[in-house]
Amino acid sequence: xxxxxxxxxxxxxxxxxxxxxxxxxxxxxxxxxxxxxxxxxxxxxxxxxxxxxxxxxxxxxxxxxxxxxxxxxxxxxxxxxxxxxxxxxxxxxxxxxxxxxx
Amino acid sequence: xxxxxxxxxxxxxxxxxxxxxxxxxxxxxxxxxxxxxxxxxxxxxxxxxxxxxxxxxxxxxxxxxxxxxxxxxxxxxxxxxxxxxxxxxxxxxxxxxxxxxxxxxxxxxxxxxxxxxxxxxxxxxxxxxxxxxxxxxxxxxxxxxxxxxxxxxxxxxxxxxxxxxxxxxxxxxxxxxxxxxxxxxxxxxxxxxxxxxxxxxxxxxxxxxxxxxxxxxxxxxxxxxxxxxxxxxxxxxxxxxxxxxxxxxxxxxxxxxxxxxxxxxxxxxxxxxxxxxxxxxxxxxxxxxxxxxxxxxxxxxxxxxxxxxxxxxxxxxxxxxxxxxxxxxxxxxxxxxxxxxxxxxxxxxxxxxxxxxxxxxxxxxxxxxxxxxxxxxxxxxxxxxxxx
Numbered sequence: 001x002x003x004x005x006x007x008x009x010x011x012x013x014x015x016x017x018x019x020x021x022x023x024x025x026x027x028x029x030x031x032x033x034x035x036x037x038x039x040x041x042x043x044x045x046x047x048x049x050x051x052x053x054x055x056x057x058x059x060x061x062x063x064x065x066x067x068x069x070x071x072x073x074x075x076x077x078x079x080x081x082x083x084x085x086x087x088x089x090x091x092x093x094x095x096x097x098x099x100x101x102x
Numbered sequence: 103x104x105x106x107x108x109x110x111x112x113x114x115x116x117x118x119x120x121x122x123x124x125x126x127x128x129x130x131x132x133x134x135x136x137x138x139x140x141x142x143x144x145x146x147x148x149x150x151x152x153x154x155x156x157x158x159x160x161x162x163x164x165x166x167x168x169x170x171x172x173x174x175x176x177x178x179x180x181x182x183x184x185x186x187x188x189x190x191x192x193x194x195x196x197x198x199x200x201x202x203x204x205x206x207x208x209x210x211x212x213x214x215x216x217x218x219x220x221x222x223x224x225x226x227x228x229x230x231x232x233x234x235x236x237x238x239x240x241x242x243x244x245x246x247x248x249x250x251x252x253x254x255x256x257x258x259x260x261x262x263x264x265x266x267x268x269x270x271x272x273x274x275x276x277x278x279x280x281x282x283x284x285x286x287x288x289x290x291x292x293x294x295x296x297x298x299x300x301x302x303x304x305x306x307x308x309x310x311x312x313x314x315x316x317x318x319x320x321x322x323x324x325x326x327x328x329x330x331x332x333x334x335x336x337x338x339x340x341x342x343x344x345x346x347x348x349x350x351x352x353x354x355x356x357x358x359x360x361x362x363x364x365x366x367x368x369x370x371x372x373x374x375x376x377x378x379x380x381x382x383x384x385x386x387x388x389x390x391x392x393x394x395x396x397x398x399x400x401x402x403x404x405x406x407x408x409x410x411x412x413x414x415x416x417x418x419x420x421x422x423x424x425x426x427x428x429x430x431x432x433x434x435x436x437x438x439x440x441x442x443x444x445x446x447x448x449x450x451x452x453x454x455x456x457x458x459x460x461x462x463x464x465x466x467x468x469x470x471x472x473x474x475x476x477x478x479x480x481x482x483x484x485x486x487x488x489x490x
Contacts, residue, residue, distance in 0.1 A: 020364060037364070039416045040321050041392045051316040060311055060319070 001054070003077050010072045013049040017042050028069040043067075056080065104153045106175040108168050111142055111405040113429045114280040118142050119167040120174060129157045131177065136401070138174065143273035144369050144405060145398025155179040169234065217244040267365055274367040285426050289344075290465040293424050294473045298481045299445060300455040306487040322440070323414050324385045326457075326480075328490045330412055330435050331355045331377035333479035339468050340433040340461075340476055341409045349432075349467055358408030358428065359388065361395040369395050370411050370428060371404035381490055415439055422458040432464035433473075435480070 001009075011023050018036040026035060033043060047058055047066065056079040058066070065071040108118050121139040131137055136148040137157075158176040162168055218233060222245045238245035285291075303325050311319045334341040334355050343350045356372035363369065373379070373387055394400055413425045414437040421441055425434035438458040445454035459480055461473045483490060 018364065033418065039362075039418070040323065041389065044319065044321060044389075045393075048317050058316060060308060 001080055003073055006054070006076045006080065007069070007073050009053055010050070010069060010076070013046055013053070016049070017046055026069055031067045032069060033067050050076065054080070103158065104155065104177045104179050105173045106137070106151060106177055108140070108170050108172045108174055109149060109402050109406055110170045111140075111144060111147055111402060112277065112281065113284065114277050115142060115170055117167050117169045118147075120162050120164050121146060122164050123160055123175075125157050127157050127159060131155060131157060134403075140402075143270060143277050145270075145395075145400060147400055147402055147405060149402040151177065153177055153179055219244065219246050222247045222250045271366050274363075278367060281428060282426050285429050289427050289429065289432075291427060291462050292465050292470055292473065293460060293462050294470060294477055295422060295424070295458060295460045296474075296477045296481065297443060297456050298459050298484055299443075300440060300457050300484065301445075303484045303487045304440075304455045318382065318385075320381055320385045321388075323416075323437075324381055324388055325484060325487055325490055326414055326437050326459075327357050327359065327373060327376055327388070327412055328379075328381060328384055329480045329483035330410070331357050332483050332490070333476050334410065335377065336479045337468070337472050337476040339472065340463060342432050342467060343409065343430040344432050344464060344467060345430050350430075352409040354407075354409065356407045356409045358411035358431070359391065360411060360413035360425075361392050363396060369400065369405070370408060370413075371395055371400050372408035374403065374407065410435065412437070422460055424460050425462045427462055427464060432467040434462045436460040436462070 118140040125137045133154045137151045138149045155177045158178045160175045162174045355377040356374045357376040358370040358372045360370045411434045419439045422438040423436035425436045442453040443456040
């Protein structure tokens with residue numbers, strides 16, 4: 001999957017969660033949680049949708065990075081190439097500094 | 103025979119519009135089954151039946167807006183023979199809008215006859231006023247034109263089925279205003295606040311979530327809801343309703359959760375018997391409840407049976423919230439955004455995750471001492487999250 005395709009998927013999922021939002025005005029380097037008023041439940045649903053559609057293992061420690069469009073594309077693109085390895089190794093990311101449950 | 107009536111789905115709901123019947127006469131229904139859809143300012147509500155039996159008669163047709171308490175259908179209860187005739191008593195309907203089919207309603211044969219002046223009748227019909235809700239001041243309780251005029255100023259706006267989102271939002275805002283104004287007018291609130299150390303809870307949650315598939319991950323809000331539900335066993339008077347100047351203790355713990363809606367406004371449907379559910383069940387039901395609240399498809403029991411409310415502002419909210427009690431409940435528990443507070447570990451001052459918890463409670467029912475015991479119990483349960 002190309003970066004453009006990943007970006008398209010992320011925007012489509014966000015559009016389903018925040019149907020009233022104008023996503024063309026989304027600033028890619030600023031948290032979309034603030035821009036789109038995404039609460040913890042919305043964010044969890046966003047991560048669940050990414051997990052289902054892209055088949056990428058996402059740990060809670062990835063959440064801070066996933067809160068901007070740019071961060072999403074970067075992280076998902078890097079996982080995209082190693083999806084199979086990550087999935088079979090079943091190696092969840094270790095608990096990091098940022099690993100706060102939301 | 104049992105009456106199936108238009109339910110009250112919130113403190114200030116006065117009427118609802120029947121949208122559809124899910125059953126027809128002769129159909130068997132089981133307690134808890136959804137038999138009708140009703141449109142309210144909280145969205146389309148699936149209405150459950152509270153008795154098992156067979157549908158004998160449907161009295162109201164889809165499209166009609168009727169006051170709360172109006173008999174919508176007659177149900178022959180299990181073991182009851184057919185044909186046990188009884189007069190059907192229904193309140194008159196609020197006339198639906200022009201595009202809606204007119205409702206056929208049986209005349210209120212079993213009620214004492216109320217005299218209404220022709221002018222009052224005409225005005226009420228023009229303004230869509232329900233005459234059963236108007237108090238007559240004429241001789242013998244006769245309803246006069248002036249009585250209808252008075253009722254107009256007191257009457258909340260009624261809209262009919264599936265209106266535009268902006269209109270629904272406006273209606274919801276008015277409903278919230280009415281409920282909250284009533285609460286502040288009638289309920290002598292007292293407020294308590296405490297800060298709860300969340301180190302154990304957050305660490306436990308992070309470890310648990312590592313083991314879980316994404317779809318099964320828990321949010322910390324579920325720990326808060328469960329801790330509140332369990333604490334109510336220790337201070338049960340907070341899990342009560344106040345009706346007609348009397349305390350009505352509730353045996354079941356149905357925790358209403360305040361859910362903000364994207365287009366504005368909020369609803370607080372209940373997680374039924376929250377104390378009986380494990381965290382995984384509670385999370386699954388919480389996710390489902392939020393999804394349905396935002397999609398506008400809640401069930402009647404979720405709106406009519408909360409026994410207490412929890413409002414949590416989430417990660418991006420303010421540090422604390424002092425809620426306003428939703429009548430006829432007698433308490434609301436508030437949680438602010440998770441913060442970091444200095445705490446002591448092995449003689450060192452370190453920053454620890456914490457959350458501010460508040461209780462707004464009805465002073466007619468409890469006092470600050472009992473309220474404090476409740477907040478202490480919530481704190482205690484959150485220190486041992488594995489047992490929640």
